[in-house]
Amino acid sequence: MRLHNFLTKRREVLAPIEPGHVRMYCCGPTVYDLAHIGNARPAVIYDVLSRVLRLMFPRVTYVRNVTDIDDKINNRAREAGVSIGDITERTLADYRADIAALGNLPPDVEPRATETIQPIIQIIERLIASGHAYAAEGHVLFAVPSFADYGKFSGRSPDELLAGARVDVAPYKRDAGDFVLWKPSTPDLPGWDSPWGRGRPGWHIECSAMSWRHLGENFDIHGGGTDLIFPHHENEIAQSMCAFPGSRFARMWVHNGMLVINGEKMSKSLGNFVTIRDVLAKxxxxxxxxxxxxxxxxxxxxxxxxxxxxxxxxxxxxxxxxxxxxxxxxxxxxxxxxxxxxxxxxxxxxxxxxxxxxxxxxxxxxxxxxxxxxxxxxxxxxxxxxxxxFRGEGDAEIEAAIAARLAARKSRDFARSDAIRKELAERGILLEDGPGGTTWRRA
RNA sequence: GGUCCGGUGGCAGAGUGGUGAUGCAGCGGACUGCAAAUCCGCGUAUGUGGGUUCGAUUCCCGCCCGGACCUCCA
The missing domain is CATH 1.20.120.640 (Anticodon-binding domain of a subclass of class I aminoacyl-tRNA synthetases)
Incomplete structure (x- = not known):
């Protein structure tokens, strides 16, 4: 199996670190709303990849995470006036149903961020101990300047990033590029006790923790959309490599391209948001x-x-x-x-x-x-x-109409046989006369 | 503005340094009562200007066009 490795920008042969065992991690959904058709693309692609790998290697461990703690979820719960747990449970169930309907097999492990809090805290502690992170005003931030290779993966320098940044820099950040590992929670929001007070994890650290927990410090394939290259994957690499000196994290990085609708990017403002359900209804x-x-x-x-x-x-x-x-x-x-x-x-x-x-x-x-x-x-x-x-469940009435048409044809009453065929066609039933008789299908 | 990716026939979409897959649509024919399906056949393409080469769609450079990312995002 040769894959285009974004890390090296080359097509490389997959050689599992542990012979005969391929370990793959893919960024999964943040469960705050129904999955759209763009979310379906990576799910399908990595599903096919896992099927092929299972045919080629004795063992494959495919991990796809679920982000079930996030500001978007919190906001959605507040807007809808329901609990955060309601939102995540219902959305995750919907996601699984939609993805399964598209013919995807479940991953081997589907870890949830809320079940990975201890590993998250452990990684953050390691980063602080080694000087790669610092606590400030209840937050813990990753110190970007402490990682010399930061930006190498996505191909950009920290200076460039600042030049294009359109966000205000929080006052507690030592460096504008520093990103959040842990942030404080108010009493009404989900939170966990930590050495830095009650709080919740930042988005990027979740993936570092879940891949570590289920695949270890080094694994073979990391997948995700191209839109995640920066900052998400860049940050994952920084966190994991700094927390586990000497590790290489993922050997191969696979990125799926984006999906557009009628040539336009899906967005709420354009009103062209298409959920998997919308598609399945059609x-x-x-x-x-x-x-x-x-x-x-x-x-x-x-x-x-x-x-x-x-x-x-x-x-x-x-x-x-x-x-x-x-x-x-x-x-x-x-x-x-x-x-x-x-x-x-x-x-x-x-x-x-x-x-x-x-x-x-x-x-x-x-x-x-x-x-x-x-x-x-x-x-x-x-x-x-x-x-x-072609036909779904059988339909006695349609069979009867076809029999009537055959009788009409036999007596060469083509006007009647054509009328019957036309009636069926208007109902979306198409007939096909062959040597073995007449078959039908739904349009 | 910066970084990166891509431009293949009417449409979708692969591959390849040496006569350009595949599907959809179209056209002609066979078959059919007529269709549908199927089968046979046909036509049309490598954005543009240079370079390297015996030869480039394929490699290199410029240009034009499109897109992605730089901010939550699959």
Whole structure:
């Protein structure tokens, strides 16, 4: 498996630190609102990556965190007049349901920030003891100048950062670039006792603590969106490497590209915010999943209705091939598919191979059909029964109408047969006459 | 303003220093009562100007255009 490593800017072969055991950490959701379709992209990408890795290595530990302590959550709870626990529990349940609906398998570990407070405090204590952090007015801040390599990861110098900064610098910061590790909580907000008083963790320290707790000081892959490169990942690296001298933290950094809607960034002000639920209400989940995989993971992806419709048509083609030629049995993943996936997770290329297999299956090759299903399993698609894909649950009334139409056709009453077909078409039922009889599907 | 990424046919989207995948759409044909589906065939692309090279879409430089980040963000 070769992956583009943002740390080195090169495509590198994945060689697990612990032979045979790949350890991967991905930044997960902050649970304050329904997940949008942009949140779905990394979930799907890292799900596919974990599936491929599980096929190649004896053991894979995939950790995806949940940020359940955050100002956004607190604000949302206050606005809605409900407790913070209500918000996080409900949102997390919704997130899991939506992500599962998109065909993602659960990660091996899904740690929550609120369950990782002790490790967070331990790391902060280590940072203070080694002079990389300091307490001030109930806050604990990371001292950016204490880490010579700060900025190296994201490719920017601390001076540049200040030049472009548009925020006021809090008076208790020694350096404008210093960021919060711990901050005080008021009595009405969630808080934990700490050597610096009752408070809560900053956002960046959570990921350092959760990856440490579940994967150790060194692990193989760290994933997340490109928007997290700075400051989030830069800060994670600074915290972890300073807290654990000699460690290298994550060896490979994988970043997924952003997703836009009709060419525009999703934002509340533009009113183009699309949740996973919005999408699932319109099209089968698999169509959304295929669309997310049709573009290479590092590229910008335009998510729109036309693209969604096209993805659905492609799936129709795969399922049509399966309906025509049922798989001969359990298939094998073709070499071309593994090669494409191992080459920096080239899912668009895999999909083109899938189309080739569909052609063969369409022509009657049951082995190709089986292999197509096996390859589709790696992407998390083409696992449904074709009959279910096209028609959902059976419908006796539709079958009766089709029988009536067949009778009309037999007596060459084409006016009536066309009328029946038209009626069904208006209800979204499309008929297909073939040598083996008439089949139907929902539009 | 700074840093970085990208510009491939009508659209989406891979790959590659030596005749440019795949899908959608379009066109022609076969099949069909007519369709649909399927099959066969066709057309159209590497932003721009230089450089390196026997040869560049691919490597290097300038320009133009688009995007991301610099602030919470997948």
């Amino acid at each position: 099209v089968p989940a698999e169509a959304a999943r295929l669309l997310l995989l049709k573009t290479h993971y590092r590229g910008l992806l335009d998510f729109n209705d036309a693209a969604l419709a096209e993805a659905r048509k492609e799936l129709d083609r795969f399922y049509r091939a399966l309906e025509r030629t049922p798989p001969s049995g359990p298939g094998v993943v073709p070499d071309a598919v593994m090669e494409a996936l191992c080459d920096d997770l080239n899912t668009p290329l895999v999909i083109s191979v899938l189309h080739g297999l569909a052609d063969a299956a369409m022509a009657g090759d049951a082995t190709a059909a089986a292999n197509m299903v096996a390859a589709g399993d790696l992407l998390g698609i083409i696992q449904a029964d074709p009959a279910t894909w």
